[in-house]
Amino acid sequence: xxxxxxxxxxxxxxxxxxxxxxxxxxxxxxxxxxxxxxxxxxxxxxxxxxxxxxxxxxxxxxxxxxxxxxxxxxxxxxxxxxxxxxxxxxxxxxxxxxxxxxxxxxxxxxxxxxxxxxxxxxxxxxxxxxxxxxxxxxxxxxxxxxxxxxxxxxxxxxxxxxxxxxxxxxxxxxxxxxxxxxxxxxxxxxxxxxxxxxxxxxxxxxxxxxxxxxxxxxxxxxxxxxxxxxxxxxxxxxxxxxxxxxxxxxxxxxxxxx
Amino acid sequence: xxxxxxxxxxxxxxxxxxxxxxxxxxxxxxxxxxxxxxxxxxxxxxxxxxxxxxxxxxxxxxxxxxxxxxxxxxxxxxxxxxxxxxxxxxxxxxxxxxxxxxxxxxxxxxxxxxxxxxxxxxxxxxxxxxxxxxxxxxxxxxxxxxxxxxxxxxxxxxxxxxxxxxxxxxxxxxxxxxxxxxxxxxxxxxxxxxxxxxxxxxxxxxxxxxxxxxxxxxxxxxxxxxxxxxxxxxxxxxxxxxxxxxxxxxxxxxxxxx
Numbered sequence: 001x002x003x004x005x006x007x008x009x010x011x012x013x014x015x016x017x018x019x020x021x022x023x024x025x026x027x028x029x030x031x032x033x034x035x036x037x038x039x040x041x042x043x044x045x046x047x048x049x050x051x052x053x054x055x056x057x058x059x060x061x062x063x064x065x066x067x068x069x070x071x072x073x074x075x076x077x078x079x080x081x082x083x084x085x086x087x088x089x090x091x092x093x094x095x096x097x098x099x100x101x102x103x104x105x106x107x108x109x110x111x112x113x114x115x116x117x118x119x120x121x122x123x124x125x126x127x128x129x130x131x132x133x134x135x136x137x138x139x140x141x142x143x144x145x146x147x148x149x150x151x152x153x154x155x156x157x158x159x160x161x162x163x164x165x166x167x168x169x170x171x172x173x174x175x176x177x178x179x180x181x182x183x184x185x186x187x188x189x190x191x192x193x194x195x196x197x198x199x200x201x202x203x204x205x206x207x208x209x210x211x212x213x214x215x216x217x218x219x220x221x222x223x224x225x226x227x228x229x230x231x232x233x234x235x236x237x238x239x240x241x242x243x244x245x246x247x248x249x250x251x252x253x254x255x256x257x258x
Numbered sequence: 259x260x261x262x263x264x265x266x267x268x269x270x271x272x273x274x275x276x277x278x279x280x281x282x283x284x285x286x287x288x289x290x291x292x293x294x295x296x297x298x299x300x301x302x303x304x305x306x307x308x309x310x311x312x313x314x315x316x317x318x319x320x321x322x323x324x325x326x327x328x329x330x331x332x333x334x335x336x337x338x339x340x341x342x343x344x345x346x347x348x349x350x351x352x353x354x355x356x357x358x359x360x361x362x363x364x365x366x367x368x369x370x371x372x373x374x375x376x377x378x379x380x381x382x383x384x385x386x387x388x389x390x391x392x393x394x395x396x397x398x399x400x401x402x403x404x405x406x407x408x409x410x411x412x413x414x415x416x417x418x419x420x421x422x423x424x425x426x427x428x429x430x431x432x433x434x435x436x437x438x439x440x441x442x443x444x445x446x447x448x449x450x451x452x453x454x455x456x457x458x459x460x461x462x463x464x465x466x467x468x469x470x471x472x473x474x475x476x477x478x479x480x481x482x483x484x485x486x487x488x489x490x491x492x493x494x495x496x497x498x499x500x501x502x503x504x505x506x507x508x509x510x511x512x513x514x515x516x
Contacts, residue, residue: 051308051309073336073337077339077340078332078334078335078336079331079332081335081336082360082407083331083415085359085360087413090412095359095360096356097357097359099343099355101347102340102354103352103353103400140391151344155345155348
């Protein structure tokens with residue numbers, strides 16, 4: 001099987017022009033088929049504040065209502081996505097900026113309101129990814145760059161967790177590619193002590209993750225990322241890493257999830 | 259040669275949910291390869307006003323500065339583009355929402371500041387359209403949906419006139435397709451008297467256009483549209499129409515430009 005690299009980059013890199021340039025430079029150098037999934041950053045919150053729209057967060061997830069959905073779509077699928085694409089193109093990477101609605105590439109289901117109403121938030125299912133269409137774009141040599149906006153069966157745009165999208169894409173495409181999944185952020189990987197860059201945990205597996213949860217090493221913000229990474233590692237993705245945006249192409253850097 | 263239909267839809271349709279639904283329903287029914295180019299509508303201006311950003315217009319063209327460019331990108335390439343794509347998908351049209359930066363499909367040149375500085379505004383050239391890449395996407399059965407955001411050689415996003423993009427696409431693709439170009443808006447076509455829907459001019463050619471300009475029938479807002487349509491008709495596009503969004507698929511409706 002051919003190799004496919006799927007990289008997710010988080011908001012804190014997107015908010016910093018210098019870090020973003022370093023990251024996109026390295027991303028462009030990845031050989032073979034590749035996909036980028038990007039998060040949101042602070043711009044959506046800043047825009048909401050300027051417009052006098054309150055953003056409500058519950059357990060690290062944004063509540064997306066009728067006022068905040070258009071802001072998310074504008075900022076993620078518009079501003080950030082096109083900025084990233086334009087920069088990748090100057091690096092010689094043939095990026096194609098997409099959201100899940102485009103080509104129905106990522107279809108999600110609006111989250112149940114049974115426990116809590118997250119609003120216009122989409123959850124991935126086993127059928128979310130349009131594998132054949134994505135493969136056609138990859139075969140043409142395009143590099144799909146996804147914002148975390150998806151769509152449901154009724155054509156409703158939905159805000160979706162970017163870590164989850166990266167995991168779902170990896171799992172769905174691992175049937176036809178050897179997929180390497182990398183979560184890139186500002187730390188060197190999963191740290192025992194977030195204040196100590198030297199406290200990197202090189203490998204995380206099921207047993208260790210339970211201990212890390214119990215001892216509070218894995219904090220709330222990190223938990224969904226690790227759970228998404230773990231799911232990918234368990235469901236056929238060849239290798240899964242959490243590493244620094246500065247170490248994207250370095251071998252054996254960061255935390256390997258297995 | 260195969261048939262390709264390129265449709266440009268203007269802002270006033272995009273601003274009206276009912277009109278947009280009618281238009282997108284009919285657009286989805288067009289058989290064979292098709293491309294949609296959409297304008298902006300009032301949302302960008304409204305957002306700029308809410309953010310306290312002044313929008314300056316000269317001769318019907320928006321001056322795009324460092325404050326208004328991100329607004330244009332957000333609204334055109336994000337909000338409007340993805341809304342249109344999601345709705346087309348529910349109609350069974352496999353839309354792919356793009357801007358010119360994606361796949362470097364539409365590369366423009368920043369407008370010269372010699373006479374007047376329009377800011378971040380792009381002008382099309384004879385080499386603007388990436389014909390081979392576009393053909394690949396069309397061959398896969400995708401319907402590209404373009405916002406009027408383009409990119410220059412340095413990766414700078416540029417605001418571009420949507421009428422011009424539709425004309426440029428049509429001319430570039432007429433080498434390999436029989437292209438029908440349709441400019442859709444709220445009137446039934448070019449009118450002798452804009453207040454009188456019955457005053458439709460069925461055919462416009464070079465001679466007539468000069469008379470219409472001299473007698474003031476063609477007003478400032480209409481002039482760039484007609485000039486773009488005329489250029490396409492002169493440079494190999496099979497048929498060029500200016501017609502109502504309600505008459506998209508009706509034969510011999512509106513004003514034919516030749």
